[in-house]
Amino acid sequence: MTRWVSLLLASLAPMSPACADAVADFYKGRTITLIVGYGPGGGYDLFARLMARHLGRHIPGNPTVVVQNMPGAGSLRATNFLYAVAPRDGTTIGSFARDMPLLAILRTNTATVFDPHKFTWLGSSSDFSSDAYLLMVRKDAPSTSIEDARRPGGPPIVLGGTAEGTTGSDIPLVLRDALGINIKLVTGYPDNGAIFLAVDRGEVNGRTADLSTMRSLRPEWLLPDGGMRAVVQFARATRHPEFADVPTARELTRDPDARALIEIAELSYKLSRPFAAPPGVPVERADALRQAFAAVHSDRLYLEDAAKLRLEVSPIGGLEVLQAIDRIAAAPPTVLDHLKRLLMGGKGGG
Numbered sequence: 163m164t165r166w167v168s169l170l171l172a173s174l175a176p177m178s179p180a181c182a183d184a185v186a187d188f189y190k191g192r193t194i195t196l197i198v199g200y201g202p203g204g205g206y207d208l209f210a211r212l213m214a215r216h217l218g219r220h221i222p223g224n225p226t227v228v229v230q231n232m233p234g235a236g237s238l239r240a241t242n243f244l245y246a247v248a249p250r251d252g253t254t255i256g257s258f259a260r261d262m263p264l265l266a267i268l269r270t271n272t273a274t275v276f277d278p279h280k281f282t283w284l285g286s287s288s289d290f291s292s293d294a295y296l297l298m299v300r301k302d303a304p305s306t307s308i309e310d311a312r313r314p315g316g317p318p319i320v321l322g323g324t325a326e327g328t329t330g331s332d333i334p335l336v337l338r339d340a341l342g343i344n345i346k347l348v349t350g351y352p353d354n355g356a357i358f359l360a361v362d363r364g365e366v367n368g369r370t371a372d373l374s375t376m377r378s379l380r381p382e383w384l385l386p387d388g389g390m391r392a393v394v395q396f397a398r399a400t401r402h403p404e405f406a407d408v409p410t411a412r413e414l415t416r417d418p419d420a421r422a423l424i425e426i427a428e429l430s431y432k433l434s435r436p437f438a439a440p441p442g443v444p445v446e447r448a449d450a451l452r453q454a455f456a457a458v459h460s461d462r463l464y465l466e467d468a469a470k471l472r473l474e475v476s477p478i479g480g481l482e483v484l485q486a487i488d489r490i491a492a493a494p495p496t497v498l499d500h501l502k503r504l505l506m507g508g509k510g511g512g
Contacts, residue, residue, distance in 0.1 A: 177453075181446040182222050188447065189223030192253060196229050197244055199237025199258035200324075204354025205375035207231065208471060209287050209435045210257045213455075216464040220454035225253075233353050236325030237262065238273060245276035248440045252447030255284065255439045259328045260430045263487045268502045278487050282439035282448045283480035284455040288374070290431040293474045294402040295329065297321075297337065297393045298376070298383060299368035300361065306391045308409055311343045318346040319393075322357040322366040325349060329430070330357065332505055333370050333396055336427045339504050340420040341411060343394070355379075368393075372434075373402065374474035381472070396424075397431040422497045423504075429493075432478070432486040452480055 177185070194217070198210040207229075214227040232240040237258040244256040263278035265271060297319075299306055304317035311319060323331030331349050338345040348366055351357045358380055360366050368390070376383050383390040384404075392408045395401065401410055411424050439451055458464050459477040468475045 177446060177449055182450075185446050185450045186222035188252070189221055189225040189450075192223070192225045194218070194221075194225050194227045194252075195254045196227055197240050197248070197254065197256040198229055198231050199233065199240030199256070201231050201233040201353035201355065203379070205372055205378070206237070206257055206259070206354070206435065208375075208378055208473060212464065212467055212471065212473065213257075213287065213437065213458065215467065216458050216461055217454055220457040220461070221450055235273070236328035236331065238265070238271065238325065242273070242275045244438065244440055245281065250440045250442040252439065252443045252451060255437060255451065257435065257437050260286075260434050260436060261329050261332060262436075263433070264427075264430050264490055267487075267491050268498060268505065270502055270505050279484065280441040282441060282443045282451070283483045284437040284439065284452050285477055285479040286433040286437065286483055287435040287459065287477050288474055289476045289478045289482075290397055290434040290474075291476045293431075293434065293476075294373045294398050294405060295333065295370060295396040295431065296373060296376075296405070296408070297334075297343075297368065297370050297396070298361075298390050299393055300364065301389050301391060302364075303367035303391075305344065306393070308343075308393050308414065311345075311393055312341065313344070314342075316344050318344040320346045320348060320367045322351050322360045322369050323347050323349045324351050324353065324357070330354070330370055333427065335504055335507075336423060336501075337370075337394065337396070337411065340417075340423050341394070341414050370396070372474075373404070374472065377472035397428045419497075419500070422494070423500055426490065426493045426497050426501060429486055429490050433483045436483060438480075455479075 196210055196214050198207050200206045211229050214229050218225050218227045241258040241262045248254040266274050266278045303319055305311040305319055321334050334345050334347050337343045357369050361369055382388045392405055395408050396411045398410045415421055
């Protein structure tokens with residue numbers, strides 16, 4: 163068990179009445195800013211706005227929670243801001259790409275300024291256990307089956323992505339390298355919504371996306387006659403029951419190195435919808451934020467709102483987030499080096 167996990171365990175004891183009163187005095191009449199690393203209309207934004215509607219009720223003093231979108235570099239801008247610039251008094255929290263800890267561990271981007279272990283982790287609203295990450299293509303794409311997509315010399319599937327360090331950009335490179343899928347990646351889209359529009363307009367052939375996000379934002383993609391096809395599913399040990407005829411990435415390779423690469427890349431999904439505060443938040447306020455985050459996910463009103471939005475809720479706490487980060491960091495150096503070379507080689511191209 164790492165030092166960070168030990169420190170977090172020590173902080174999980176219930177607050178004393180005196181501490182609770184002090185926290186209530188601090189938060190009463192205040193506003194908490196929830197920074198989202200993407201623009202409006204994507205999956206991270208949906209989860210953040212849902213959290214903002216309910217979190218304040220569970221924090222002593224009942225502060226107002228407002229969302230501030232801070233898109234840029236696949237949420238790296240917001241992650242760096244939360245770590246290095248945001249107030250450390252418990253009035254700022256954030257949500258950013260699930261791959262940000264992996265990006266910091268691999269050190270593939272010199273603009274990364276954060277240590278993922280040092281955030282004040284609240285947890286993740288989803289551990290992805292009931293979700294699936296799908297490579298979706300238009301029915302007029304050059305390949306609409308895994309067999310066609312892996313045929314040597316065949317035309318590439320053109321996918322849209324945001325920036326390095328996000329699953330929408332990095333996982334296609336993993337699929338291309340580990341499974342031999344013919345993929346050309348076009349990066350630079352500002353956010354999730356822009357990629358959805360690019361697919362709908364035919365600018366690109368498809369994209370990778372969470373099943374839960376598509377249920378909320380593009381439910382027509384999931385209809386039998388919706389004009390889209392699922393080619394492969396990622397971050398699944400077994401096939402999702404709704405896509406029983408679509409193979410998982412793991413089952414498509416017998417190569418141990420390729421499978422190890424896939425499994426390391428899939429670890430980030432354990433913290434699929436992460437929430438954190440900056441390092442150094444006073445202990446009693448950090449405890450209050452963590453306890454409130456946990457309480458929200460048992461709140462009937464929150465769960466009803468999540469169901470209306472068709473969001474997959476399977477929460478984990480800050481301790482489990484740190485454990486997932488530790489598992490990534492403890493991966494064999496050869497696997498991490500392979501992944502680093504792959505993602506570095508994928509910059510700017512397809």
